[in-house]
Amino acid sequence: MRMVDLINKKKSVETHTEEEINFIIKGMLDGTIPDYQVSAWLMSICFQGMTFDESAMLTQAMAKSGDMLDLSVLGNNIIDKHSTGGVGDKTTLILVPLLAAAGFPVAKFSGRGLGFTGGTIDKLESIPGFKTSLSNEEFLNQVKEIGAAIASQTANFTPADKKMYELRDVTATVNSIPLIASSVMSKKIASGANIIVLDVKCGSGAFMNTYEEAKKLTETMVEIGKRSNKLMSAVISSMDQPLGNSIGNGIEVFESIQILRNQGAEDLKELCLYLGAAGLVKTAKVKNIEDGKKYLNKFIENGQAYQKFVEMVKYQGGNLEYIENPEKLYETGFAFTLEAEDSGYVEKLDALTAAKASKLLGTGRDKKEDSISYNSGIFLNKKIGDKVYKGDVLAKIFANSVEEGQKARKTLFEAFKLSKQPVAQPDLIIETFGVSS
Ligand code: URA
Secondary structure (H helix, E strand, O other), rough: OOHHHHHHHHHHOOOOOHHHHHHHHHHHHHOOOHHHHHHHHHHHHHHHOOOOHHHHHHHHHHHHOOOOOOOHHHEEEEEEEEEEEOOOHHHHHHHHOOOHHHHOEEEEEOOOOOOOOOOHHHHHHHHOOOOOOOOOHHHHHHHHHEEEEEEEOOOOOOHHHHHHHHHHHHHHOOOOHHHHHHHHHHHHHOOOOOOEEEEEEEEOOOOOOOHHHHHHHHHHHHHHHHHHOOOOEEEEEEEOOOOOOEEEEEHHHHHHHHHHHHHHHHHHHHHHHHHHHHHHHHHHOOOOOHHHHHHHHHHHHHHHHHHHHHHHHHHHOOOHHHHOOOOHOOOOOOEEEEOOOOEEEEEOOHHHHHHHHOOOOOOOHHHHHOOOOOOOOEEOOOOOHHHHHHHEEEEEEOOEEEHHHHHHHHHHHHHHHEEOHHHOOOOOEEEEEEEOO
């Protein structure tokens, strides 16, 4: 087999066989196929696409390129969830202890963030002492013992995805539905769960800006999962405004703790319960989403989900003083408020602009090596649809310098738009796939 012929094949919109895809992934990793040929092939996929079967074969080859976690010792109702990432998205921090408290163990690999705010791992690292780097053995033992663990991916996890992403990043080939879908799903499949819940974000603060793109990505990931014998549920959720009230790292842990203590933003809680219920429906524990939400909510109300979070933090070495007093997670030297200049209703709270304001506080990174601020961030007091009076505090900004705080405040001002007319609260869940309600 020659790589040049395979590039030509994709360029001519022909379909690859499993053998051909395995040949490419193996050659890419052992160096027998040079980066320039892999790059040309990736570019041809960008233009010509891939069938669902090809995408599933590519996903399998990528998943099997490194360690595959075997979670069968935990039972056969193992739920994993993946969010395509958005502003203020802290659902993993809530869902993992919630499902574990409800009797469904979760072994969750998460990532650091690139862009405006950190990823789940950055957020957890804002808790002093919290250890995110676990060996596969430590990770599994923890889930066996307490039912919940969140850790960063180990060095030999989906190396094919790492290599392909590096090439895609510098060859303008990130933005391809089959490549994104196989990248995400390879990590899900190597993580070993048999039930996968996807939360595909759509809107200004998401990877997928339009509904059409989000739908295509969701369908592709669901089809890949089904071809890999996974039980799949998915939702498309809105990312036109930030999720919940906080944006940052430590401050998002604070808000997660609020939800787990049965306080905090309704939209965030609703999405967590929905995603959890979408997983439970696949276990046959509940009949439908409403039953699943009610079932899970009991574990928030009786404090067991919060206790599970505390147990997980303790197990992973985190300082519990910061969990008991979570305000400490966003203590900074300087705080600013953004007030409404007029009365009205919040018509717009643009997620991307709010994320840019947060980035000015140091909450995100441009390159993997960049350092990140754990304590700075934004707390939104008003969201779309809320009534405001002139002088009301729209948001609070927690900064490590006056200059950063003032710049963030100026940008955040641009994110808000008020209307004189009442504004309806937007739907958070736009569409569902494979979820009976
Ligand atoms: N997230 C991933 O994991 N992979 C991509 O290709 C894009 C986003």
